[in-house]
Amino acid sequence: MNEKIKKTLILLCMASGLILCLAALVYKKITAGAASTIITILALLFMIVWARRSLSSVKLLSLMATLAAAAALGRIPFAALPGVQPTSFLVMVSGLVFGPQAGFMIGAMAALASNFFLGQGPWTPWQMLGWGLMGMSAAGLTHIRSRWFPLILALWAGLWGYLFGWIQNIGFVTVFVTPVTIKAYLASCVVSFAFDSIHAAANFLLCLFFARPVAKILERFSIRLGGSYLPVLPEPDARDIGFSSAKQDKAGS
Numbered sequence: 001m002n003e004k005i006k007k008t009l010i011l012l013c014m015a016s017g018l019i020l021c022l023a024a025l026v027y028k029k030i031t032a033g034a035a036s037t038i039i040t041i042l043a044l045l046f047m048i049v050w051a052r053r054s055l056s057s058v059k060l061l062s063l064m065a066t067l068a069a070a071a072a073l074g075r076i077p078f079a080a081l082p083g084v085q086p087t088s089f090l091v092m093v094s095g096l097v098f099g100p101q102a103g104f105m106i107g108a109m110a111a112l113a114s115n116f117f118l119g120q121g122p123w124t125p126w127q128m129l130g131w132g133l134m135g136m137s138a139a140g141l142t143h144i145r146s147r148w149f150p151l152i153l154a155l156w157a158g159l160w161g162y163l164f165g166w167i168q169n170i171g172f173v174t175v176f177v178t179p180v181t182i183k184a185y186l187a188s189c190v191v192s193f194a195f196d197s198i199h200a201a202a203n204f205l206l207c208l209f210f211a212r213p214v215a216k217i218l219e220r221f222s223i224r225l226g227g228s229y230l231p232v233l234p235e236p237d238a239r240d241i242g243f244s245s246a247k248q249d250k251a252g253s
Contacts, residue, residue, distance in 0.1 A: 010049055014042050033122065033175035040125040040171070044108060047132060051101035060098075063221055064105055067094050071110035071131075076117050083198025087114070088134060088164065089206040090214070092157050095135035096142060097218040103135025126171030130164045154208035161200025165192050 018039065025035040067090065074086035087110050095103020111127040137160070141153060169188040177184045 007049070007053075011046075014046055017042055032178075032180045036171065036174035037122050037125060040129055044125055044128055044132070047104055047129075048108065051105045060102070064098075064102055065109070067218075068106045068109035068113060071106060072114035072117075075110070075114040079118055081198075083161075083195040084202045085161075085164075085199055086202075086206065087111075087131065088157065088160065088199070088203050089210070091131050091135040092138040092153070092160070092203075092207065093211055093214050094218065095138035096153070096211075097215055097222055098139075100136040100139040103137075103139050104132040105135075107131030107133070107135035122175045123168065123171055126168050130167040133167075134160045134164060150208060150211060153211055154204045157207040158200040158204035161198075161203045162196045165189070165196035165199060168192075 021030070021035050021038045021042075024030045025032065030038075071087045071090040071094075074090055078084045078086060091103065091107040091110060094106045098106075108128040108131060111131045112124060115121075115124050115127070138153075138156070141149075141156060144152060146152065166189060169185060169192060173185045173188055174180055177188075
């Protein structure tokens with residue numbers, strides 16, 4: 001089947017599912033929780049189709065699967081420490097190095113894989129969406145060329161500690177709370193604020209101190225897969241730290 005026709009059929013099926021879901025919700029045939037879960041799954045499928053079409057290399061897909069597994073394993077040992085999520089760090093750095101499609105796929109698959117150990121449930125699609133968007137958003141920072149980039153990345157990662165929690169709160173309220181109201185959502189945000197703050201702080205510190213060495217490792221893999229050498233976290237210029245006469249190495253040397 002022609003690739004364009006296949007893509008069109010997939011999009012039509014998703015659009016039909018969305019319309020049926022909204023119609024069922026309006027006529028009270030399904031609950032708000034069921035409708036929100038279905039819509040989230042449809043959004044995930046759309047994003048996965050979008051990302052998958054840009055990741056055609058078998059080697060790249062294998063690396064994405066490995067990074068997703070590593071991100072998932074990074075979550076499991078810290079399950080007893082609410083808010084501490086090394087998964088977020090690896091997902092963001094992966095998106096930064098390999099691009100938005102890879103970042104989304106790694107984040108989404110990491111959430112799905114880790115929940116086979118921690119427990120699947122209606123929260124899984126929301127976690128997949130949250131981590132997927134987190135990885136995708138990190139790629140948007142690559143156009144920033146500044147000696148303050150590690151700090152900018154760390155601040156962005158810290159902000160995502162809260163954004164991720166707010167996305168999960170949407171899922172929690174729509175699935176588990178009746179009736180669904182703005183007050184209920186705000187109350188859930190207040191309750192989760194401490195955990196979101198821990199998540200934000202962990203993201204900030206991990207990215208600030210470990211993003212550069214991890215990005216270097218991933219950049220080497222990118223080069224082996226045929227990518228160009230354009231370090232997303234360049235080494236600080238010696239002139240920026242008071243050594244104007246220091247000899248600068250060329251990028252990629």
